Amino acid sequence: MTGSPPKRDLLSVADLQGDLPSILERAAAMKRARSAGDLSPTRPGTNIAMIFEKASTRTRTSFEIAMNDLGGHAVYLSPKEMQLGRGETIADTARVLSRYVDAIVYRAYRRTDMAELARWATVPVINALDDREHPCQIVADLLTLRERWPEGFRGRRLAYIGDGNNVLNSLLLGSALVGLDLISATPTAYRPPRDLVETAERLARGTGAHLTFTDDPRAAARDADALYTDVWVSMGDEAEKEDREKAFSGYQINAELLARARPDAFVLHDLPAHRGQEITDEVMDGPRAAIWDQAENRLHAQKALLERLLRRR
Ligand code: CP
Ligand code: NVA
Numbered sequence: 001m002t003g004s005p006p007k008r009d010l011l012s013v014a015d016l017q018g019d020l021p022s023i024l025e026r027a028a029a030m031k032r033a034r035s036a037g038d039l040s041p042t043r044p045g046t047n048i049a050m051i052f053e054k055a056s057t058r059t060r061t062s063f064e065i066a067m068n069d070l071g072g073h074a075v076y077l078s079p080k081e082m083q084l085g086r087g088e089t090i091a092d093t094a095r096v097l098s099r100y101v102d103a104i105v106y107r108a109y110r111r112t113d114m115a116e117l118a119r120w121a122t123v124p125v126i127n128a129l130d131d132r133e134h135p136c137q138i139v140a141d142l143l144t145l146r147e148r149w150p151e152g153f154r155g156r157r158l159a160y161i162g163d164g165n166n167v168l169n170s171l172l173l174g175s176a177l178v179g180l181d182l183i184s185a186t187p188t189a190y191r192p193p194r195d196l197v198e199t200a201e202r203l204a205r206g207t208g209a210h211l212t213f214t215d216d217p218r219a220a221a222r223d224a225d226a227l228y229t230d231v232w233v234s235m236g237d238e239a240e241k242e243d244r245e246k247a248f249s250g251y252q253i254n255a256e257l258l259a260r261a262r263p264d265a266f267v268l269h270d271l272p273a274h275r276g277q278e279i280t281d282e283v284m285d286g287p288r289a290a291i292w293d294q295a296e297n298r299l300h301a302q303k304a305l306l307e308r309l310l311r312r313r
Helices: 020-035 058-069 090-100 111-120 135-148 166-178 194-207 217-221 238-247 291-309
Strands: 047-052 073-077 103-107 125-127 157-161 181-185 211-214 226-229 266-269
Touching (some): 020 135, 058 073, 058 291, 090 111, 103 111, 111 125, 125 291, 135 166, 135 226, 135 266, 135 291, 166 181, 166 194, 166 211, 181 217, 194 211, 266 291
Parallel strands (some): 047 103, 103 125, 157 181, 157 226, 181 211, 226 266
């Protein structure tokens, strides 16, 4: 019996093993085409549903515009206004939405809920952030690095300073897949989970990427080609705010830390930023911030991802 190929989910950056470089290539081409006025409507008639349990500015907007550029349509759904918020199960929601749309974008509090949606949906599920990963963000980040390092990732060193959270987890896997050296400076108690680090280390063996860990932000920044940070208190971690602000107080990207990096080093932040905590105004608003290109690249990266995951109608 022949059927259609199995659906392909994007729950983790590791799901992009084998085709991350070609997705980055396609995203760069789509960015060039868009600036020349060609929106690349390669998926006309396709529809996605977007369930957001948490706030979003960039992810929601860039997915909606990406679908529009591809010739399709995105429906935004908030669980508060869905039957999901009144007790309808994730499984039933997945089965019904799969009858209407070609993919489901989901921002969830819990990875277990993400996995449950993916289990029951018969269309691709795209992780728009959960407590474990933020894969779409990292594709945009790698696109931003690739633009600044046209000769490739090899031999470059990225230093991540701050919380060992969803963003660092995906960054570890993404760096491993493209062969980028990543040094992570986090307080010891906030390091990424052991099993994720093991997966990243296994993937890194295939590309030669060096993944290293320290609790010393100054040592991490020394001679780095780029610095990256994220909030100290992620969505869902609000109850730990006070403890976290204490633990991370030395983990700020400021002019003094940036001076330890290479003279041409630049700074990334996935946003939203808590100015004055993980990053200063001076760095955010200074000439070495690549942050605004990084935010724009969410759009181009997601267009390439959607094109890859959505079947042609
Ligand atoms: N970086 C990011 O995912 O931003 P939003 O929370 O605004 O979507
Ligand atoms: N780590 C942050 C990323 C926000 C885009 C969070 O989960 O809130």
